[in-house]
Amino acid sequence: MKLVIAIVRPEKLNEVLEALYANEVRGLTISRVQGHGGETDRVETYRGATVKMELSEKVRLEIGVSDHFVVPTVRAILSAARTGEVGDGKVFVLPVEKVWRIRTGEEDQAAVTPVIPALA
Amino acid sequence: MKLVIAIVRPEKLNEVLEALYANEVRGLTISRVQGHGGETDRVETYRGATVKMELSEKVRLEIGVSDHFVVPTVRAILSAARTGEVGDGKVFVLPVEKVWRIRTGEEDQAAVTPVIPALA
Amino acid sequence: MKLVIAIVRPEKLNEVLEALYANEVRGLTISRVQGHGGETDRVETYRGATVKMELSEKVRLEIGVSDHFVVPTVRAILSAARTGEVGDGKVFVLPVEKVWRIRTGEEDQAAVTPVIPALA
Amino acid sequence: MNAADTSWMLVSTALVLLMTPALAFFYGGLVRSKNALNTMMMSVASLGFVGVAWAVAGYSLAFSPGGAGLGGLTHAFLRGVGLEPGPAAATIPHVLFMAFQGTFAIITAALISGAIVERMRFSAYLVFITVWSLVVYAPVAHWVWGGGFLGKLGALDFAGGTVVHINAGVAALVAAVMLGQRKDFARQATLPHHVPFTLLGAGLLWFGWFGFNGGSALAANGVAALAFVNTFLAPMGTLVVWTLLDLRRSGKATAVGAATAIVVGLVAVTPASGFVSPIAALALGSIAAFPSYFAILWRARTRLDDSLDVVAAHGLGGTVGALLTGVFAQKTWNGTADGILFGNPRQFFVQLLAVLVTIVFSAGATFVLLKLVNLAVPLKVGTREEGLGLDVSQHGEEAYGSGEGAILVLPDARLSVAVPIAGAEPAAEGGTT
Amino acid sequence: MNAADTSWMLVSTALVLLMTPALAFFYGGLVRSKNALNTMMMSVASLGFVGVAWAVAGYSLAFSPGGAGLGGLTHAFLRGVGLEPGPAAATIPHVLFMAFQGTFAIITAALISGAIVERMRFSAYLVFITVWSLVVYAPVAHWVWGGGFLGKLGALDFAGGTVVHINAGVAALVAAVMLGQRKDFARQATLPHHVPFTLLGAGLLWFGWFGFNGGSALAANGVAALAFVNTFLAPMGTLVVWTLLDLRRSGKATAVGAATAIVVGLVAVTPASGFVSPIAALALGSIAAFPSYFAILWRARTRLDDSLDVVAAHGLGGTVGALLTGVFAQKTWNGTADGILFGNPRQFFVQLLAVLVTIVFSAGATFVLLKLVNLAVPLKVGTREEGLGLDVSQHGEEAYGSGEGAILVLPDARLSVAVPIAGAEPAAEGGTT
């Protein structure tokens, strides 16, 4: 089991999600984050104060996958999230020792395969 | 040392916290996230536009524990967070190489045992 | 490759960022989180209801670094984030198996070295 | 017709109308964000449904000539409501009087919603308030202001202590009991998601209330000025006392408390505003802080999920105001009647009677009405919908949408033919039309 | 001069002025948070730029004596606009009439912005609305109200169905087409970031609209009361019908829909308000819900990025209102003219003519103007700036700043000398001054 963590641009999120679903990756968790990297800073002004905004809005995806799913998952993200401009983000793959599905108590591989909703 | 990551329903958060405290797990960090899994999508309408909301609100817990604490921690989460309906969430256990407590510089096991506040 | 995860006080964030930049750590991702540890709870009152707020605002940093960068990174955080009072936070170091830079597809070490913006 | 009086009543009517959106924010700020729109819509909908019901029949039932208990249908569909002054107000167009009174019906119905937020099925709510405005509000308005028996008895209710606040407060109590608690009530902390909205609502309510009380003089005269100034002073007294009570209790002067205090002061002075001296209004407002303050504390320990404390603020505040009107009323200021303090204890008992009659009728009628509505549409949403939040379940919307993970559902056949005007070429780097 | 009329017109002018900030919130809530300030500033800027243009020349072009098509420059720079009553309003100071009409010019220009939010360069927008108010708004106002040919023809437009709403709606259509779509249009769901703001805007707009329509009587008389009450009733009808349509379509009564309904009802009753009976206004408002409701559904399926549906709400709503004025007008209420229903079909065709003339002129003139502005300043921002959001790219600000990662840029030389008053010693544990 691995945990794939990806930082992507918010405006690319929907494309990334579609690419993942297309690759049968249906279980994931996202959160809004802010990132710093090579992007140029924005400057803002509030009355007399000038402010340099060093962080840009990003979205973080966290996806638990079984080992043989790592490559298609990462590939889907890499191609859907790319714009070619600085700030596209990163993908990290971390080892996972154990996974449980809370609803059933199922473990590991079984835990990360979502039920397919009746009408999907 | 392990890092336990749990994705749970927001409405179950308080119960999970209580279960954790009851099991002597007192150090943890949470964040609001959004998840996609087997839950059915919500449909919303804004004027002429119909929108499918594919993500549901979840809460993510991140808990650094020493190895022998993993099982009670996970067990507390599994039982407190369960509703039995699709969408209850997951628990991941990741290996950790090193931990520091910023305040003291203490490392590893010592770093994750919180001080007990005087009046607790 | 390692992933350094740090939980720090929001009011210390700017100092931590400066310390990291000073140590050549320029790629990172942050998010607002809430933490529970040894801090005393705040009490709030809304009309008749008295409420104990068990979580305090924190900021979580996530920094992918190559192995030899772990020590300076952690050291920078430890010294910049410390106030000496309960609630300063933690640093975790996790193993990473693989990293990609989305923009270029570069892997591992190359993936986490940000471009230096022209005018920096 | 008098132009100056008309000018003031035009303004007053606009001011009272604004109170209902204001209430939407006062209440909306106090609930959780997943129910913010639903709570606001409970007020907004009243502007439509109760407003139309008022024009169709409510005004007539309340104000057209009829018996001691109810008006007739002479003015149904606004028949005979014209630009010449009507019987109730000799110096302003009849139609304007109708609108002014309509704003009262609207906000009274909306006030009830505070007791049943975060759990009532919206369609059931729509039916409930529409009918309520006809079968509960209109009769009580008739009794006090439309020529009915309470007015004839000499009950003093300048701008609606009984008709509006006690009436709404009692209906709120009945509704809260009949709907039952929210599933998280007393189990989980349900924090106000947006206290600034509550302050905004309180500020706009105060502003609108000048029309509510000042306009109830139906003219730009000394009585209007008296009612206005009393509406200015009473909440100041309440606010100061409430803040001091807060500081004494916990050392913290809460903002939710301040907003509540303003409303309680306004409620309490409503029946009294045209009848008592300004300094008495200040006293009345200060006194009225106590019962409501402690009632709110006490309510939180009971099992009664009157979620936004409509009973304590409006029911109790209105009762205190109506009774204190019988204490502080002063003929030298109002030309009508004295209260206990000025040697007329009878007035106090007339007030008490009016309060009791209103309570009994409102409770009974609301109970029966809700029972009937429940037969047609279940009053309460399911637990799942409650958990999801009523914004999504009842309105299909989120108050604060971020758009993350929102997938646009394309209509089956997105029209591929250009819209008629699409021939014009796009400017600059514009999109392809 | 009449003090009561002056009193009402002072209030009305203030009320209409408030409508522009209200519009800022109505529109601002409907966009994404990264464009919230830009959208609001499009209204706020109109208060400055169009307001000044009005004082400098707009008022004169619209209301000073001139030809059938345009007024003269007699009153440029407010020359001859004094405290004595002017020709247009016999009982209030001339200068007050000027200000009242100025508020109309301001909001009309601001209304257009709803069609072009989230993508227009702010400097180009400033030039556009300023000039538009002089070359499009002022002439049309002159035609209808300033002694021009439409007024002479007998077109009924009580408070601006043609001048304000059709005019703005058509300009909005042209502008939306010329700017082209937003880059995410029909590709991504763009959710309203703050629906409560939209409700707040709708509430304040309704409140202000009482001045807009009621004040258009220019006196505190029966006509003002009629216009006022019609402004009270019509949106109620629209709101009820819209809610029922919503419930029928999806079972959910949307809050965005309710806010839209209120505005549509207000728009539709604007030209009719002083001419039709109250019950006709209620009918008119109810009827007006249908075309706008379905136009909004239909628009979402086209390629037209009229982002906040200005065409459906104002263009179409105004047209429906202007035409229905020719249906429901009733001499016994307005003393001026009857509509079809009361035996005068001619009026309907005069209304139709006024609508068509306004559409043609507004479309043509707006088109030419935008072409010219585009030569000087590109109308649309670049795709990158659009992606980043116009708040940051055009205004250098965020609507909801958290301060995270914000580094204060110290001025080159932070003055190390103390400020003059720094001698006073800091209190308590105060910082070092």
Added chain:
Amino acid sequence: MNAADTSWMLVSTALVLLMTPALAFFYGGLVRSKNALNTMMMSVASLGFVGVAWAVAGYSLAFSPGGAGLGGLTHAFLRGVGLEPGPAAATIPHVLFMAFQGTFAIITAALISGAIVERMRFSAYLVFITVWSLVVYAPVAHWVWGGGFLGKLGALDFAGGTVVHINAGVAALVAAVMLGQRKDFARQATLPHHVPFTLLGAGLLWFGWFGFNGGSALAANGVAALAFVNTFLAPMGTLVVWTLLDLRRSGKATAVGAATAIVVGLVAVTPASGFVSPIAALALGSIAAFPSYFAILWRARTRLDDSLDVVAAHGLGGTVGALLTGVFAQKTWNGTADGILFGNPRQFFVQLLAVLVTIVFSAGATFVLLKLVNLAVPLKVGTREEGLGLDVSQHGEEAYGSGEGAILVLPDARLSVAVPIAGAEPAAEGGTT
């Protein structure tokens, strides 16, 4: 008594009262979210504490007959303030005049708070503004409007350039210096957490200011119309100039700047509004943009933590307005006095004197008062409380609560007996009552 004048003054009083909640939003949007409620409560509290102080003694000290420096106690506790017109306003009820003036006292005290947000202990603040309204505001009001020496000297201050704005601005300066800086001042960027609130506040302030200036005519006459229209035009000029200055400086027209500009224009025209011609008001507003614009830029480079720039906006704006009144005043418009431009340089020096006297007195008296308050209650909160935010530390609340991790503290003994009404059975799937 005149009904039309009464009608206008009722409205004006309500409008000015609304300015204080408006200010709460103007200021509240500019601070960090952890201090939002505290900042708003600093305004709201003034509505209670200063309002009550005004009724108890402030009105009497300012407006009852007395010496050149201070009024007497004749009207303490509103004795002798009745429904018949008072000496100061011959056509409206005395009690209404009292309330109108009370709204001025309330907002003046609240204005000061902008300089000391995010760090003042709330209880100390309550004591400070209550006493300040009696010992600083009331005397200055007496000097200018209550029969005191500045009015006798012929100083022109139509609606409070000296009494309100310079007075508050100077007190703000002294308070900012005495409290010292916030701990993050000039160390960390402190961004406005909610710019739309600031725009909302500015919009409502403008709306209310029509009552402030227009109502200062105390009648619905030509002077009221003049003051009203000047209040309409001046901020438009300021807004345009400010926007152009912003565009010139950084290419970005900031929204915070626009909101500030509106307020600066309103401040500057306040003393002049009833004395200058409309076109002069437009000029005055435009000119007034410059000093305040650059003062704000300059202040940010100093060590003075006048956090929300009260000094630059109100102190400086008021001074510029008061002096320009001595330049632009025109007898043909005001019937009272000319300024320099119309051949009367003396007026300018009278204005200058009034400004200086107000500055000196306000600075001295505020300094002494704060010193005394500090003896009783430390003015500033501790660094920890400042870090935590004043909402939690002073009010025990959060502005935007999410409820995460919030544990309900059950009262020691949750009443297990049912509440009286609990017998009624719950409806549908309702909770168990």
